[in-house]
Amino acid sequence: MTTEERILNRSSELFAQFGINVVRTDDISTDLGISKKTFYKYFVSKEQLVVRVMEDMLERSSSEMDQLVNSSENPIEQTCALWDLITAFRKKHNPNFIRDMQRSYARAWELVENFRAGLVKDVLIQTLKNGIGKNFYRQDLNKEVVATLWLDLSSQENQIPGSDEEIKNLFIRGLLTAEGFRSYACLCNHNS
Template sequence: MKERIITEAGHLFNQLGVRTVRLEDVANQLGISKKTLYQHFVDKEALVRQVLETQLDENLREANAIHAQTANPIVSALLIWDRLIRYRQTTNPNMLRDIERHYPTVWRMFQTFRATYINIILVTNFREGIEQGLYRNDLDETALAWLWAEESQLEVPFEGAETAFKHHFVRGLLTQKGLALYESLAVKQTGTTN
């Protein structure tokens, strides 16, 4: 039951934002009583925290899976970027704004997760790319990891801009060796170079 509550609350929060959704709305949507909901969550903040934790844990699992399954840092970077774009596209910005404004402890948890993601997943990608000679060795890994996280979450002015940003960013990391590999990957995927 707890997982069903988390899933349904996540859908409602994404649709309507956190502030407008009441615990009563979640219970009604599931066809359960508020008492049943309170057996699993002490208050709305506890539910908001659990919904966000579940989403973030899923994103971290997916990024770790990409990293584990892909030995090539360039391919990994492109896939991770796509995952970050998908998160932005599937998460209502009102949900995060509401959390920031009304649930400061949950927002701090989100910021801590974000910093961990950046410092582990993204910085690791840079270090592996540098070690393999695919990325320039003069990169400021931490600064670029934060920029990567920010750029991948930008609202874009038109469809397809995310892809242009992604490729522009990744190409800026590459050595000549990395660029040759990147271009061979692009040829394999599209039949043409980018």
């Protein structure tokens, strides 16, 4: 692993754990056992580092989503897996991670916003279309509204412990036709 990759990986871990603003470039350099001069050889600013961390993170997320969508023909399984992936990202990252990016790192936040918009249009809407096409999801769904709600609900930090699974279940059940409900019930029983 190159020094640049080490900096990116460790920065990503520290930002996820503590948030971006509290982690200084000195902290990263010290943690990796490199000099500040070495750090700045690869990244001229903390903002550049944050942007690169986000580019890498979003690229990995995109690959994971593609894998999930391609690993199952069942749109309900895809919906569950995508929901769980988005929720896992939120749980893995300190809430300050996103807040710090929104407030202090406009270029990185723009990447996130563009990713979210593309995710809604490309992945979530396509999953809904597949579900409608297989008569698992209701024909009357406004796909763009539902996809936006899906992303917002699965990204939202919940105050009640254990509520993520309940919210996911309620959301998915609201999409289902009678045939979809039977498939979902079988899927839930199989996973129990």
